[in-house]
Amino acid sequence: MRKDERPDGLPLTDEELGALDAHWRAANYLSAGQIYLMDNPLLKKPLEPVHVKPRLLGHWGTSPGLNLVHTHLNRIIKRHGIDALCVWGPGHGGPAVLANSWLEGSYSEVYPDVSRDEDGMARLFRQFSFPGGVPSHVAPETPGSIHEGGELGYSLSHAYGAALDNPDLLVACVIGDGEAETGPLAASWHSDKFLDPVHDGAVLPIVHLNGYKIANPTVLARMPETELDELLRGYGHDPLHVTGDDPHQVHQAMAAAMDTALDHIRHIQQQARNGAPAGRPRWPVIVLRTPKGWTGPAEVDGVPVEGTWRSHQVPLAQVRDNDDHRAQLEAWLHSYRPEELFDETGRPSPQVLECVPEGERRLGATRHANGGLLLRDLPLPPLERFAVPVDRPGATRHEPTGVLGLLLESVMASTGERRDFRLVGPDETASNRLQSVYEASGKAWQDPVLDTDEHLDRHGRVMEILSEHTCQGWLEGYLLTGRHGLFSCYEAFVHIVDSMVNQHIKWLKTSRALHWRAPIASLNYLLTSHVWRQDHNGFSHQDPGFVDHVLNKSPEVVRVYLPPDANTLLSVADHALRSRDHVNVIVAGKQPCFDWLSLEEARAHCARGAGVWEWAGSENGTREPEVVLACAGDVPTQETLAAAGLLRRHLPQLAVRVVNVVDMTRLMPHEEHPHGMTDLEYDALFTRDKPVIFAYHGYPWLVHRLAYRRAGHPNLHVRGYKEMGTTTTPFDMVVRNDLDRYRLVMDVIDRVPGLAVRAVGVRQAMADARVRHHAWIREHGTDMPEVTDWTWSNDRHPA
Secondary structure: OOOOOOOOOOOOOHHHHHHHHHHHHHHHHHHHHHHHEOOOOOOOOOOOHHHEOOOOOOOOOOHHHHHHHHHHHHHHHHHHOOEEEEEEOOOOOHHHHHHHHHHHOHHHHHOOOOOOOHHHHHHHHHHEOOOOOEOOOOOOOOOOOOOOOOOOOOHHHHHHHHHOOOOOEEEEEEEEOOHHHOHHHHHHHHHHHOOOOOOOOEEEEEEEEOOEOOOOEOHHHHOOHHHHHHHHHHOOEEEEEEEOOOHHHHHHHHHHHHHHHHHHHHHHHHHHHOOOOOOOOOEEEEEEEOOOOOOOOOEEOOEEOOOOHHHOOOOOOOOOOOHHHHHHHHHHHHOOOHHHHEOOOOOEOOOOOOOOOOHHHOOOOOHHHOHHHOOOOOOOOOHHHOOOOOOOOOOOEEOHHHHHHHHHHHHHHHOOOOOOEEEEEOOOOOOOOOHHHHHOOOEEOOOOOOOOOOOEEOOOOEEEOOOHHHHHHHHHHHHHOOOEEEEEEEHHHHHHHHHHHHHHHHHHHHHHOOOOOOOOEOEEEEEEOOHHHOOOOOHHHOOOOHHHHHHOOOOOOEEEEOOOOHHHHHHHHHHHHHOEOOEEEEEOOOOOEEOOOOHHHHHHHHHHOEEEOHHHOOOOOOOOOOEEEEEEOHHHHHHHHHHHHHHHHHOOOOOEEEEEEOEHHHHOEOOOOOOOEOHHHHHHHHOOOOOEEEEEOOOHHHHHHHHOOOOOHHHEEEEOOOOOOOOOOHHHHHHHOOOOHHHHHHHHHHHOOOHHHHOHHHHHHHHHHHHHHHHHHHHHOOOOHHHHOOOHHHHHOOO
8 A cells, every 4th residue: 555545444644644643753752851851852862860850840641642632733724724723721731732832833933042953942841840931831921822721621611712703713622631520611511502603613622531630530531431422412512532542543533533523613614604594503522532641651660650640740750860760761752763753953854744734824823822913903982972961970870880881882883793892791791781782782692592582692792601710711712812802790709710810810911021922902890780789689799809809910910990980980991991911800880870070070080090079078179188088989989978978067167088099009009000109199199197088899908908008008997898798778788887978977087186076976976877777777678868868969068
């Protein structure tokens, strides 16, 4: 049989098989070399202790399987001329992905000092898991990656996010069998119910079963194949199984599975795009079973290693000090026959590169993995079209998120043909008053639609699934591949993605320092149904701590905004949607609240981030304030202004300054955050020596942490949420947490020098009002009329 003839029933000729096997062996050699070697990369000399790294860090076990997938993806990309991206899910799979990007040349293009020759190979090996080098997992430094491999569970949702509105893109996703046990991964299997074969690309999940995690077997690998097959079919997929440990047989089986999967995907897309009757398609999934640590040491010190959990990380330890282990390492590396794979200068041989695509079709060079290169500015409309009129502060009320919904409807409509904006959230778009967007786009849905359903749309770009993890993963994948979006969520339950936002912030921090990564659209959170208006749902729905979590992270990346009304929300949202490489957290109410600022005033106030509301205070610009009432958040702002009105009525001679904070990072020192105030700015706003009563939306200690270095910090007293929650009335929530207007007035009296004696009657009246409140709500079940009927205009000119 000639080399260019295919054996009966097999997809590869002997020549193709030889080229694929050569590429795979080269990638395996480079993967092992990164873990062990710091010199002598081609083994031209006998291996000596000085050639081996003093600390052996890395993960071998998953690498051979990842190398196999990469090799075969190269084959179908080159053969069919397709655009593809791969999301590498297994943790610490860095050696394999780095090896392949170096082989194809994309690594050297990004890092010219790591050239594709012997010297570059030595640098590739030395830098891996080495001080000043690169991490052991796939990371922003890795060309072709959009996925941080340090934490498991997010690969499949990232892959689907990348495929959305990318109709010509194939997104392969390698899912490790350890990762498959995580909750986020399990939920993300349902993403196929939202993938539109007309406007979206395709996702090809590849479940890599090598049998073990760090020290234990994996659930999916121990399941009988029939049971696993049923599980994947239940998720809506058609499984293709590739199993074995003989390289030539596995190459043939993998090539056949890849060809079948690609044919299946093309058939689905062609049918849908040619107008065939709609129905959710069954997409292919490949199940790849290979030994853990495949082709590595079979035994070490008489103990089985290949095919066991012992190959998970470094199968041969103490190589510098143990002559037998060093000899075994040398034999292992020679088993790949590097003299066939690399020439004398260390360049890959033509046979190794036979299957590698060219240019941007290489997995390490695809522009889809560097989404900022594809990003276009959003066509944001003028805010004047949506702003609410404000003739005087507090005269009208609007639902801030309802007003924002009109802006988002316009954005969704204007990106209709472009299809590069999505709104995601866990079943809460209408609940959060953003339902106006349905006028521009319905909710993505591929399953049957009933007569009682509303706004479901096979081509919709609003995405709802009751899994915050999946929403987050979709949006991250969408942003990282060059598009825009917004995540709307109940404030208390966004904590579910705490760990995911950690990883995204780390990704952004690292990528900002890489010259070759272009900035991407910011990850924007709208947190509503917040702590102060979850009085009906109770304690379980009351948690404002996501802000604390985010503000612990990299200052150059994170931003937190608490707009007090509809127009400030519009201004903040406009800024966030235009921004790049940030995580913007916007906390805003969905219930009717007072309109304080006109659009022009809101823009100026948001640009400052914090400022004096002269119309609300009583210093009148002619005297120093005796006390500062500060606030951040819509309900704290209302209570602060109500307190200011009470003080003006009962203590008209007291000079009160009212300060509103929109941007929480303004409280930080300028040296610690780019938005932070200088000490001069902070002292001018809050004074150095006057009492500051700060009504804050969340946990009080955050404000103390942000401002602890300020000269006036000893005078700072913060009121906020202190875990006193229940099902009750709206005003009772603030009373329970000592954030109410009466408590704020009492705080002023307690802290302004000499005022406690002069204003003892006023303080007593405020305490009595709180007692009266408690009695009233228990009798009537509603808040007191003096609270529910209060308006700022009533307090402007007290009788």
